[in-house]
Amino acid sequence: MKDRAIYIAAALESIELIQEYTDGYTQNEFLADRKTQDAVIRNLEIIGQALKDYGINELSQQRPEISWHQISGMRNILAHEYLGVDLIMVWERKLSSNLRPVVKKIKL
Secondary structure, three states: OOOOHHHHHHHHHHHHHHHHHHOOOOHHHHHOOHHHHHHHHHHHHHHHHHHHHHOHHHHHHHOOOOOHHHHHHHHHHHHHOHHHOOHHHHHHHHHOOOOHHHHHOOOO
16 A cells, blocks of 8 residues: 555645746736646646545545545546636636645645
8 A cells, every 4th residue: 555645745746846837927828838738737637636546535624624625626627528628727726726835734
């Protein structure tokens, strides 16, 4: 069985990458840059899967004020609705990816 800390580490790394890729970007710049869109989408998928693998129910018990099911559900939307991904929604979710301080507080 894997140490569950790897899932939190993966989520944190993806959060940092999203912030790095979009630092200084406006929404219009994001919408015009397919490479950055792809990078952000992929990292949002990783965040969602990592949180699922860690355990959404446990996360919800530890930090009930956070919509863990909604965050992890984003992965399914991005992975399965790839032909109709709403890039404005992705941009807005990207803004909410500053979960780093919260994710770091999860009890491992």
